[in-house]
Ligand SMILES: Nc1ncnc2c1ncn2[C@@H]1O[C@H](COP(=O)(O)OP(=O)(O)OP(=O)(O)O)[C@@H](O)[C@H]1O
């Protein structure tokens with residue numbers, strides 16, 4: 001895996017009050033420019049890991065580092081962290097609170113004390129990136145679920161984070177909404193944002209991510225996505241199945257229709273194109 005380590009947990013242990021340990025001595029790295037999918041069964045710790053990476057939770061032992069420097073959990077340290085790492089929680093209703101879309105998206109930049117023109121520019125840029133410019137004056141409570149999700153993401157994007165962490169961003173979106181969101185995330189990636197996403201969808205992870213991190217009871221395993229999602233024992237331990245594309249690739253290979261080094265199709269469209277090419 002290339003890309004320098006931007007944010008990392010080193011020897012991190014965490015347990016909720018009165019709860020068993022969720023992580024013990026965890027080492028975890030987010031590498032610059034590498035889209036990372038976080039996968040694991042319900043309760044495996046995806047949300048907890050994301051909250052540790054974004055500073056909402058603090059490890060009991062070990063540390064969170066940004067470019068190798070330990071994060072301090074005082075006001076100054078956390079403000080610096082917020083401009084580097086932004087978390088979008090799964091339920092937009094836990095994130096949105098202002099009366100209108102524009103107000104909600106401007107909240108973070110205003111809180112940084114940025115001058116008004118800068119705030120306005122950032123809000124306009126984020127609304128455009130999420131394709132919700134037309135909703136700027138809309139009351140948040142009148143938005144559809146997908147629109148609320150986009151607004152929550154726009155609020156994080158307005159902070160211009162280097163790492164954008166999204167907790168199950170495609171859950172609850174219709175197929176077109178999912179495709180539009182992936183296109184939006186691709187745009188952010190092209191502009192240099194490192195995107196981390198928790199998902200239960202192995203097919204989506206395979207086509208979208210560079211790397212995958214699988215959370216199992218024995219720890220977190222990270223590596224290039226196609227290799228990780230082909231490890232059947234690890235998948236079973238993480239409560240996941242083999243992605244559609246890898247199943248098809250195995251089938252094609254066993255019939256001599258796919259060369260050994262060829263990763264195979266990642267989507268039905270790619271399969272159709274490959275078959276059309278003969
Ligand atoms: N606020 C909390 N207080 C106490 N325990 C919690 C809290 N949040 C999560 N847990 C526990 O921590 C563990 C990890 O939960 P977490 O929410 O991180 O899992 P997850 O992988 O995000 O699951 P899901 O796929 O259901 O979203 C679980 O055992 C869960 O019960």
Ligand SMILES: [Mg+2]
Pocket residue numbers: 046047048167
């Ligand atoms: Mg979760």
